[in-house]
Amino acid sequence: MNVIMDLCLVPMGVGVSVSEYIVACHEILKKRGLKTQLHAYGTNIEGDWDDVMIAVKECHERVHGMGAPRITTTIKMGTRVDRKQSMDEKVSSVMDKLE
Numbered sequence: 460m461n462v463i464m465d466l467c468l469v470p471m472g473v474g475v476s477v478s479e480y481i482v483a484c485h486e487i488l489k490k491r492g493l494k495t496q497l498h499a500y501g502t503n504i505e506g507d508w509d510d511v512m513i514a515v516k517e518c519h520e521r522v523h524g525m526g527a528p529r530i531t532t533t534i535k536m537g538t539r540v541d542r543k544q545s546m547d548e549k550v551s552s553v554m555d556k557l558e
Contacts, residue, residue, distance in 0.1 A: 460508045463546055464536040467501035468518055470527035480525060484518040491517075496546055501533075505546045508538070 470480045485502070488495050491514045493506040504511055515534070522530055 460538055460540070461543065462504075462506065462508045462511050462536050462538050463544075463549070464504045464511055464515075464534060465501055466504055466515060466518075467533040468515075468522065469531045470522050470525075471529035471531060473525075473527050480522045480527065483521050483525060487517045487521060488514050494546065503546050511536075 468481070468484055470477050473480065481497075481502075485495065485497070488502070488504060491506070491510055493504050493511060493514060495505075496503040504514070506514075515532070519530055519532070
């Protein structure tokens with residue numbers, strides 16, 4: 460089953476800047492072959508359910524391995540079984556209506 464997820468992973472106890480941790484997580488997502496769209500407060504991810512969930516776990520493991528004692532993660536996700544729809548199609552649908 461395909462899933463589109465909005466992931467916001469926040470390392471805690473590592474200081475104010477967290478960009479190096481986000482880069483590490485993005486490396487995992489790309490290695491897994493997942494489609495991503497970075498935005499100001501998280502990352503949209505598109506892919507197979509199991510691949511996405513494994514990647515999120517690997518992100519947690521990597522960020523803890525980098526020294527973060529705690530991580531708080533917010534996940535929003537959706538699935539469809541009536542038809543296939545990509546992140547790009549979802550955004551295009553709204554943008555077309557705005558024009």
